[in-house]
Amino acid sequence: MNSFNNPIFLLKVLKSYFFEINRLRRLNDEKLRKYQDKRLRKMVKFAYTVPLYHDKYKKEGVHPEDIRGISDINKLPMISKHDFKKYYPDGIVSSKVNKNKLIEITTSGTTGKSLSIYVDMFDIIAGLFGYVRSIREHGIDWRKDKITIIADFAPHTVESGYIHKGIQPRFSSKLFFKNLQWLNTNDPPEKVIEQINKFKPVFIGGYVGMLGHLALLKEKGFGKDISPKVIATTGSPLTNSLKEFLIKSFDATIFQSYGSTESGSIAFECKNGNYHVMSDLVYLEYLKEGRPVESGEAGKILLTKLYGIGTPIIRYDAINDIVAPSKKTCSCGLSGELIDRIYGRDDISLYSPDGRVILPASFGEIFSKVLYELKTNKLKDAIIIQHSLKKIELQVVIDEKQRNIGPSVEKIFSVLRQGLKEKLGKNVEIITKEVKKIDREKPRVIQKLDMKKLKITGYA
Template sequence: MIDVGLVRAVGTYLVERNRIYRLNRENLLKLAEVRYKKQVKRAYEFVPFYKNLYKNIDTEKLREFKDFKKLPPVKKDHLRGLPKHQITPRGSKNLLPVSTSGTTGRPLTVYVSFREIIHGLLGYLRGLDSHNINWLKSKIALVIDLREDSAETGYIKKGLLSNLPVMFENILLLNTNGEPKEILKKLEVFQPDFLGGYTGMLSHLALLQEKGFGRISPEKVASMGSCLDRKLREFIEKAFNADVFEVYGSTESGPVAFECEFGNLHINEDMVYLETLGEKTGRVRVTKLYGEGTPILRYDGMNDIVKLNEKNCGCGIEGKVIEKIYGRENLSIFRRDGGVLTDSVFAKIFSPLIYKLKTTKVKATKVIQHSLDKIEVKVIIDEKEDDVDEEEILSEIEDNLKRILGDVEINIKKVKRLSKRRPMVTSRVNRNEFSRLFYL
């Protein structure tokens, strides 16, 4: 008996994969508007949460992007903790739960269909295509979050590999929460053509390789999950002798953008619609333009600050690009002049520990801004490693902070543990006290 769901998923793959190259910008946006309206209609008619949220809005009159701005934004707290039947279509079956990591608060669980998984993975495959990685023939290693309810487990293990196991014997999955030396050993046996993973783990693996703990030679490396500092990118590229590119997305939205061979971070405009709370730079709101599970409409929960632009790229894609990802707005501290330090700045503060001091002794950090004049940094240091003196590490952190913040009091203290359920950056400064804020 033919699996209808599988047939639909294969059809989605064949139609969608290269669309972003085939269509010009005008037709791509027309398609996006049609898909946006379809998702609004599905949400209003079949999903109780949205039925209540849009009860005073005539959704039939919403036809263009400017109309959709009349819809109220959805925050993470709106969806967090709601039962499945409130955020999925009535009568829906075989939906898989996928959850955020909870690094900025309690995890959020949303639900996706198998076809939706295939659709979402296409966004990531476009990144491989743009760098000439054949996902069917190349040896692919992914060092990802393999928690039972993570997006990666839902999409790849439960979705793709469980339904099509024979097709993907060329893929090795490793847990990013594992021991880096053990991960490098397994990678050395596998010898991937392509390596993808979180920025922090990739930098650890690169340093281990530089120190002689293993040897892999991927052609390309994809980084995700954190802002990638330019010097850290260069360090990873040199260690693996491979080009590094970035992919950007979230559990809720799926793949948002991929970096092409020309260095531009292209938005999958047929799959997501991005808007910012500023003309070009601001907190991002995302709408997912496909799916049969939990609708994601004008979603405010990514909390990322991005700068958008439009480009006609040499790779053949025209349209919106993400010019810069600043990082989480809710994980930021402030300078006296209104400068805002987000993830992209913290990467410049802490990445030198890897590429300059050549150490991974710092296992975790927490930055607390008590006032504009006082910063506290809590640091967990691995006592087993003795490659670099602790004082040199703490001095590097302090110097990098002062270089950006100026003359402020900085107290750095060693701690044994930090709560994973609490934000790693907090500020007690009221952002509303500034007449002007700008992102560094």
């Protein structure tokens, strides 16, 4: 049965649209905390009907009645990716929910280790409404303005689950989404920019890498009719230099959107440039060596999702993002927590001889230079192998069609080597190697270090 033929579900969706999108404007921080307390109680009670959580809570001697709100959240055990894999498939859904009515989605597998979880149709709607909230804050009307979303539509990804399995089969695209254009980030940038040029959107949302390639093509004269007012980036931290390159190429407002497969929307930048957590949808903890960090201090996040009847996400520790919270305030009028900085994932990081963790936000700057300094997108793919603290191997795939156009391959290698040495130290050996193909199922960074022997001194 189509969920939207169910009047109860439809009323729930309408209520969500009219009341929940603006919740961070309607509620002050005190009322928002009460709302979080209520949602956490409900989610913990629901999780107790899920075999994974029931077993973990019982082992820890925790009962749903012990959790009265956010202040009690540390009584709950952390949940790992291993836990999900161990109990998959039937043990990660509630005994009160028909699994066949849920939609299975899979994490991107950036680290080479994908994970499958389940969401319900309202999960999908709430996640999309979170995105609608972020673009509305930047003056975009999703019902009237032309919107282009460049998503990862590879099989089993969250975007495929949300759109191809969830939204599109239940809605008429011509009736409801005639102002929306869905494009695949796995397509060649030349194809993507041609499609955008025909559509002429007011808003473009997409992955940082693809948007960087589109900006370069735009600068070279492609996409003459592309003139968006706003662009939202996602997928990885946006460096300041690449942001300026996007602004210059598109003459648009740029903001970052932060989310995960497991939870959907997590945070976004407001017009003031501050990162606002979707505090009514998720609750974040920031820990370093098991203790909460201070404002501005980097820590690994624990994620709790405050809605849905699919796989519960409560104190989940495998997002692996390093994030610094902020206790500052913002004048934009939104309630909830702020984020100072998103560094990126610590499981796709490099390590310097002096103990610093070089996170994606940092070494992403190196690859961005190929776009905005060398003005080329002939670098199709790359993978980094860290053999030791003193030896890094960089494997890259070059676009054969562009091999003899623009800067030489050796010039690209030189920029990458210099950038990595600046981040890791001048005494680190950087080996650059051209390969024909890279296995996309492998992690982007392959670590051969003994992580247990590393002494971490900080993040960069």
